[in-house]
Amino acid sequence: MINETYKEMLGKKSVIRELSEYATKRGQEIGYENVFDYSLGNPSVPVPQKFTDVMIDLLKEKSPMELHGYSPSLGITSVREAVAKSLNERFGMDYKFSDIFMTSGAAGAIAHAVRAVTKPGDEVITFAPFFPEYTPYINGTGAKLVVVPADTKSFQINFEKFEEMINPNVKAVLINTPNNPTGIVYSEETIKKLANILKEKSKEYGFNIYLISDEPYREILFAGVEEVYPSKYYDYSISCYSFSKSLSLPGERIGYVAVNPKDPDSTTIATMCGQISRGTGHNCPPSIIQLAVSKVLDMTADLSIYEKNMNLIYNELVDLGFEVVKPGGTFYIFPKALEEDAVAFSKKALKYDLILVPADSFGCPGYFRMAYCIDTEKVERSLAALRRFVENEYR
Amino acid sequence: MINETYKEMLGKKSVIRELSEYATKRGQEIGYENVFDYSLGNPSVPVPQKFTDVMIDLLKEKSPMELHGYSPSLGITSVREAVAKSLNERFGMDYKFSDIFMTSGAAGAIAHAVRAVTKPGDEVITFAPFFPEYTPYINGTGAKLVVVPADTKSFQINFEKFEEMINPNVKAVLINTPNNPTGIVYSEETIKKLANILKEKSKEYGFNIYLISDEPYREILFAGVEEVYPSKYYDYSISCYSFSKSLSLPGERIGYVAVNPKDPDSTTIATMCGQISRGTGHNCPPSIIQLAVSKVLDMTADLSIYEKNMNLIYNELVDLGFEVVKPGGTFYIFPKALEEDAVAFSKKALKYDLILVPADSFGCPGYFRMAYCIDTEKVERSLAALRRFVENEYR
Numbered sequence: 001m002i003n004e005t006y007k008e009m010l011g012k013k014s015v016i017r018e019l020s021e022y023a024t025k026r027g028q029e030i031g032y033e034n035v036f037d038y039s040l041g042n043p044s045v046p047v048p049q050k051f052t053d054v055m056i057d058l059l060k061e062k063s064p065m066e067l068h069g070y071s072p073s074l075g076i077t078s079v080r081e082a083v084a085k086s087l088n089e090r091f092g093m094d095y096k097f098s099d100i101f102m103t104s105g106a107a108g109a110i111a112h113a114v115r116a117v118t119k120p121g122d123e124v125i126t127f128a129p130f131f132p133e134y135t136p137y138i139n140g141t142g143a144k145l146v147v148v149p150a151d152t153k154s155f156q157i158n159f160e161k162f163e164e165m166i167n168p169n170v171k172a173v174l175i176n177t178p179n180n181p182t183g184i185v186y187s188e189e190t191i192k193k194l195a196n197i198l199k200e201k202s203k204e205y206g207f208n209i210y211l212i213s214d215e216p217y218r219e220i221l222f223a224g225v226e227e228v229y230p231s232k233y234y235d236y237s238i239s240c241y242s243f244s245k246s247l248s249l250p251g252e253r254i255g256y257v258a259v260n261p262k263d264p265d266s267t268t269i270a271t272m273c274g275q276i277s278r279g280t281g282h283n284c285p286p287s288i289i290q291l292a293v294s295k296v297l298d299m300t301a302d303l304s305i306y307e308k309n310m311n312l313i314y315n316e317l318v319d320l321g322f323e324v325v326k327p328g329g330t331f332y333i334f335p336k337a338l339e340e341d342a343v344a345f346s347k348k349a350l351k352y353d354l355i356l357v358p359a360d361s362f363g364c365p366g367y368f369r370m371a372y373c374i375d376t377e378k379v380e381r382s383l384a385a386l387r388r389f390v391e392n393e394y395r
Numbered sequence: 396m397i398n399e400t401y402k403e404m405l406g407k408k409s410v411i412r413e414l415s416e417y418a419t420k421r422g423q424e425i426g427y428e429n430v431f432d433y434s435l436g437n438p439s440v441p442v443p444q445k446f447t448d449v450m451i452d453l454l455k456e457k458s459p460m461e462l463h464g465y466s467p468s469l470g471i472t473s474v475r476e477a478v479a480k481s482l483n484e485r486f487g488m489d490y491k492f493s494d495i496f497m498t499s500g501a502a503g504a505i506a507h508a509v510r511a512v513t514k515p516g517d518e519v520i521t522f523a524p525f526f527p528e529y530t531p532y533i534n535g536t537g538a539k540l541v542v543v544p545a546d547t548k549s550f551q552i553n554f555e556k557f558e559e560m561i562n563p564n565v566k567a568v569l570i571n572t573p574n575n576p577t578g579i580v581y582s583e584e585t586i587k588k589l590a591n592i593l594k595e596k597s598k599e600y601g602f603n604i605y606l607i608s609d610e611p612y613r614e615i616l617f618a619g620v621e622e623v624y625p626s627k628y629y630d631y632s633i634s635c636y637s638f639s640k641s642l643s644l645p646g647e648r649i650g651y652v653a654v655n656p657k658d659p660d661s662t663t664i665a666t667m668c669g670q671i672s673r674g675t676g677h678n679c680p681p682s683i684i685q686l687a688v689s690k691v692l693d694m695t696a697d698l699s700i701y702e703k704n705m706n707l708i709y710n711e712l713v714d715l716g717f718e719v720v721k722p723g724g725t726f727y728i729f730p731k732a733l734e735e736d737a738v739a740f741s742k743k744a745l746k747y748d749l750i751l752v753p754a755d756s757f758g759c760p761g762y763f764r765m766a767y768c769i770d771t772e773k774v775e776r777s778l779a780a781l782r783r784f785v786e787n788e789y790r
Contacts, residue, residue: 001566001602002660002667003514009670010663046459059450064441070645104499104677111676119398133673140674171396207396250465251682265397268405272397275404278528279535280675281506282499286684287646 014132015361016040019346023355030353036382037355038370041180041331043248045301045373051247054295058288067291071284073274075102075256079294083256086297087239091229095258099266101273104253104285106216109240110137111280112273113257114172117210117238118143122171124212127157128363129334131180131214138174146170150364155184155325155334157194166201172210173198175230178217181362181369182334183310183327185221188228195234208236208263216242216255217330219300222307225328235262238269243293245331248301254289306331309372309379316383320390331373334359338394342368352389354382409527410756411435414741418750425748431777432750433765436575436726438643440696440768446642449690453683462686466679468669470497470651474689478651481692482634486624490653494661496668499648499680501611504635505532506675507668508652509567512605512633513538517566519607522552523758524729526575526609533569541565545759550579550720550729552589561596567605568593570625573612576757576764577729578705578722580616583623590629597631603658606632611650612725614641614695617702620723630657633664638688640726643696649684701726704767704774711778715785726768729754733789737763747784749777 016039023037058067074080077097084095103109114124120142126134128150138145148165151158157175175194177186186194194211202208213230218241221227231237242255257273259266277283284290310327317324317335324335337345342358346368349356359367372379411434418432453462469475472492479490498504509519515537521529523545533540543560546553552570570589572581581589589606597603608625613636616622626632637650652668654661672678679685705722712719712730719730732740737753741763744751754762767774 001512001514001517002664003511005514006511006667006670007663010666040465042465044460047463052454052459055454056451059447059454064447065439065643068442068644068646070435070437107673107678108676111674116398116401117396119396119400122396136670136673137676140671140676248460249463251463253678253681268402269397271405272401275401275531276535278502278531279506280677281503281532281535282675282677283502283648286648286681289681289683 009136016132016357019355019357022350026353033378035353035355036378036385037374038372039355039357041245041371041373042250043245043301043373044375045248045303045305047248047301048296048299050299051249051292051296054292055288058291067288069287071102071287071290073277073284074271075100075284076287076290076294079290082294082297083258087258091232093229093231094261096261096267099259099261099270101257101270102285102290103255103257104282105244105250105255106214106240106242107133107137108253108282108285109242109255109257110174110212110214111141111282112276113212113238113240114138114141114143115276116269116272117212118171123167123169124172124174125162125165125170126174127162129155129181129359129367130363131176132361134174143171147363152364152367155179155182156186156190159193159197163197166197168205170209172212174212174214176214177228177230178220178329180217180330181332181359182325183330183332184325185225185328186228186230188226191228191230191233198234198236202236211237212240213237214240216245219246220303220306220331221329222310222327231258231260235260237263246300246303247293247296249293252289254285254293305376306373308376309374312376312379312383313370313372316386320387331371333370333372334367335370337366337368338390340366342366348393349389352385354385354389404531411527411752414750414752417745421748428773430748430750431773431780432769433767434750434752436640436766436768437645438640438696438768439770440643440698440700442643442696443691443694445694446644446687446691449687450683453686462683464682466497466682466685468672468679469666470495470679471682471685474685477689477692478653482653486627488624488626489656491656491662494654494656494665496652496665497680497685498650498652499677500639500645500650501609501635501637502528502532503648503677503680504637504650504652505569505607505609506536506677507671508607508633508635509533509536509538510671511664511667512607513566518562518564519567519569520557520560520565521569522557524550524576524754524762525758526571527756529569538566542758547759547762550574550577551581551585554588554592558592561592563600565604567607569607569609571609572623572625573615573724575612575725576727576754577720578725578727579720580620580723581623581625583621586623586625586628593629593631603631607635608632609635611637611640615698615701615726616724617705617722626653626655630655632658641695641698642688642691644688647684649680649688700771701768703771704769707771707774707778708765708767711781715782726766728765728767729762730765732761732763733785735761737761743788744784747780749780749784
């Protein structure tokens with residue numbers, strides 16, 4: 001008997017996917033270079049050449065049986081060691097290899113971290129606007145995603161609403177900084193305040209609420225923005241990482257869970273992820289990708305293009321009168337639409353071949369997201385279209 | 396709060412893993428070449444050179460953004476097309492690309508197939524002896540694994556017990572042929588009889604019971620053994636495949652779900668797997684591995700060594716008076732131990748540096764498994780140890 005829950009999900013197409021499909025179709029008509037497709041968060045700069053070189057070396061020089069043999073289910077030990085070392089050097093942490101669990105991207109990391117620290121029926125709080133995939137990610141674990149409304153002034157955390165909504169059913173809080181879709185980086189003040197509330201509430205409820213920090217955009221930080229590593233501020237924390245964005249490797253599905261070594265259960269939790277993976281069918285990421293990534297842990301693709309694109313778009317948006325908070329990182333920007341209904345706004349934009357994603361599914365109606373991981377030359381051409389769109393439709 | 400279910404799983408170490416760890420330790424003492432390690436199903440022959448060549452070509456020639464970009468969540472379309480075509484040519488089936496869902500190995504395939512056709516609380520029947528990982532694989536979906544006792548005479552299916560145990564809570568039946576741990580290949584007669592019972596019971600219960608066929612050993616077939624493709628005999632069937640064994644790529648985690656095109660819901664089920672994967676955190680297997688495997692679909696590693704090893708071991712076992720059914724494929728053999736307690740038997744074997752896995756966790760106490768995916772030269776040397784073991788301990 002077909003599972004009705006999953007069958008019903010088929011009917012609900014994601015807005016991002018629909019728009020992206022439209023962009024592809026429109027591209028076939030007028031040339032994709034003429035479609036200003038801001039729909040998808042697919043990196044637009046190549047992986048560092050060193051990754052390619054390491055992959056080729058592994059294929060040429062390592063014995064195929066060793067190279068392609070089973071990885072331990074928690075990840076290859078030398079890879080886990082390299083990840084721990086890199087995090088310790090960068091953030092002054094004290095991870096052991098045994099606190100690290102290798103995953104297939106951040107999606108895999110969240111799937112395992114949430115299962116490790118919740119049970120079905122528990123609540124996981126996140127903050128709007130949020131990556132819409134969090135809903136299936138969290139609900140798929142059996143826990144329930146609860147969304148705190150946005151603070152649309154700063155897109156930091158709406159603490160007033162958070163304190164109203166937190167309750168003893170909440171076993172984990174899921175944050176994403178630098179943030180998709182806003183591009184906002186949580187300040188040290190925000191993280192400290194969040195950590196304090198979690199400490200207080202943990203004491204009050206008699207158990208530790210976990211902070212699950214989704215950090216695929218950790219390395220895409222713009223000039224003058226302070227790097228804040230959430231796990232520095234709260235012991236019961238789990239970093240979920242993906243190399244998709246920093247190394248431009250989204251198709252290779254590689255990331256990790258790093259459990260805070262100050263949590264006395266850190267190694268237990270990382271080891272439990274290996275048990276969880278038996279049921280999710282994940283087991284471990286591909287051996288060759290683990291090995292190759294471990295050699296380029298402290299490298300990134302050339303991420304500077306994203307800041308260049310951001311500045312071009314941000315200045316034009318401000319000039320056109322949009323209400324918008326300047327991103328501190330990522331390759332997203334999150335302006336307020338020029339009419340209440342952002343879906344209608346985005347539809348009108350299509351006439352100008354501008355693909356803008358309305359933010360209803362991000363839990364923040366009235367706003368839209370632009371993913372500017374596209375060529376700068378195209379960004380430049382798109383600005384004229386944006387101006388025409390605003391002038392023709394809203395002046 | 397740490398999830399107690401997964402925490403408890405940590406305490407239960409797998410016998411196979413314990414023995415394999417012992418073998419590694421013992422190898423450090425006396426040289427691994429002197430440990431007759433029959434514990435692990437890790438292929439011992441290299442991947443075809445063509446796979447390596449294709450990987451290097453992809454890395455050298457394809458644009459990194461295209462190569463490492465997001466794969467569609469159901470798998471890369473050209474890869475799904477190639478898989479369908481290969482299956483159609485080999486087995487006279489009529490798969491469309493849309494019936495195929497790319498997964499991270501057979502574990503990933505089973506995780507998605509079972510979720511697609513059951514709901515939590517349903518029963519999934521399998522047949523002893525069975526791969527012990529089926530327990531966490533199935534229980535992780537929320538369904539419940541129910542095991543039909545073995546037919547120890549032939550290690551085909553114990554139909555008498557099966558017909559006693561099938562009931563309206565059973566939504567799927569999971570088979571594994573060629574079989575781990577017995578090496579037995581289900582005959583056409585067995586598959587036909589199984590299909591007939593499923594058809595009858597489906598009619599009686601008013602819904603289609605699904606046949607989930609786990610086929611990682613499909614290509615490891617010995618001389619004179621008939622190849623039987625289960626999905627030819629029953630329309631409501633899902634093939635779960637892994638390239639781990641046929642291509643010696645267990646670390647690269649690549650496989651697929653192929654839903655029988657005669658099932659009117661075939662494409663719906665394959666597409667649902669993409670929804671399921673959002674909750675399991677799997678999403679899709681790595682792009683580069685998908686692309687490379689699609690170029691070597693009809694190749695295998697040199698599998699002939701397994702048959703050679705099997706014949707050496709089988710003849711010796713028979714000569715030593717073991718009760719054993721001759722394998723038709725895989726790299727496993729499943730003799731009866733020489734005392735009732737196979738755990739005690741395996742412990743005694745350690746004195747002779749023979750690593751034999753007692754089959755209690757395979758649902759068939761009193762038997763043991765030998766995984767003969769090791770060098771033939773080592774198999775030959777191990778036979779003397781086996782003879783000494785039997786003569787010293789049991790004569």
